[in-house]
Amino acid sequence: MAEYYDPETYPQQWNYLQSGTIIDQYMIERELAHGGFSSVYLARQLEDQIQVAIKEYLPRKLAHRTWNNVVTPNDEEARQMFMRGRALFFEEAKVLATLKHHNIVEVINFFQANETVYMVMTYDYGITLDRILQKKILPITDDFLLTVFRLLLKGVEVIHSHHLVHLDIKPANILIRADSDPLLLDFGAIRKFPSPPSSNRAKVLTNGFSPVEQYDNRGNIGPWTDIYAVGASMRACLDLKVPPASTDRLGHDGLLPAVKAYKRKFPESLLQAIDWAMQINPADRPQTVAELEQALNA
Structure with missing residues (x-):
């Protein structure tokens, strides 16, 4: 009973x-x-x-x-x-x-x-990036962004080298320790790639940070999926708010490119890297962490 x-x-x-x-x-x-x-x-x-x-x-x-x-x-x-x-x-x-x-x-x-x-x-001591943005605890400078996300990408690259994708990268899952040293948290959505499309696949979604292929049970998931989330997390640091959902950007994209929105406020190479990572079409994004790193280091 x-x-x-x-x-x-x-x-x-x-x-x-x-x-x-x-x-x-x-x-x-x-x-x-x-x-x-x-x-x-x-x-x-x-x-x-x-x-x-x-x-x-x-x-x-x-x-x-x-x-x-x-x-x-x-x-x-x-x-x-x-x-x-x-x-x-x-x-x-x-x-x-x-x-x-x-x-x-x-x-x-x-x-x-x-x-x-x-x-x-x-257990590590620090403050999650979303809280830093909400409370405006630290100034968001290009030095801060490049330090945090270059280091974060080193960890993401290790994940991808094991043929895994995180699928839930967002400011709430990035702990910022002393000296702007990031720690990627919460691997509850992690899965292997490549994997065959499945209509039974459970969706793990965060509007604003999940790319369009994550909304589709048969979407092609890979390193480019995490790369979109990294780009969206960087954009959230500029805007101090969650970016629009990727599905809302389909058809008519109302999100002003970072190179226009923040011209002369941040290095152009950084803004171009963010825009590239946030392309709607997965094939138009960097396909590997190394490609995004190269853009950030330009």
Whole structure:
């Protein structure tokens, strides 16, 4: 018999692990963030007290946490989707554990507990780029942009060298550490390329940063897809707002090219690189990180 779950009366504190909870070899300190599919916690390793970030698979539309922290599907109908998502989350952790680069968040452990799965990552101090833009914490200069995105592209290049694409590059997923040193976060959308078109492919979209091929289940996904998102993230730094959705730019493109909007305010080579990366047609963009790097270094 399926357990009855009423989200209106379900205790809110059970939606995340409480401070002091011990799980595997870690003690939870507090929740850092949560989304529709997971929660992220600040925790400490019990052995050496080093702080880490722990990501827990908990799709809130499909499952909930019981009083003893076990994560269970809401009903039998949700169970199959929950199990499939849990397997994909675990595969994501295994893939990320193989990616080692200073500008990519590092997965140092992953394990199963409470009928779900957990990913343990290094914890870095900094401010996400979207918050910097919203709060105007730092001046957006060409030196800042070139430093951040040249370094970020080094990490993206490593991802692509493993025949993977991130598919969710945006200011909210770029942590800016001291000396404008970026760290790329959240690999929940990562997938292999090339891959055959699929009508069953789950879409991971962020309006303003996802290119048109990401909206199409049969779209041709590759390094050029991440390159659009990098260009859109740079454009967001200039505009201090999210660019228009790529699908809204089809047909009549109302976005003024950066070379016109910011003429004489930023180096022309930087503006040209942004416009090139944000071309609607995937074939019109840089096809590799190396091409975009060359444009930025012009």
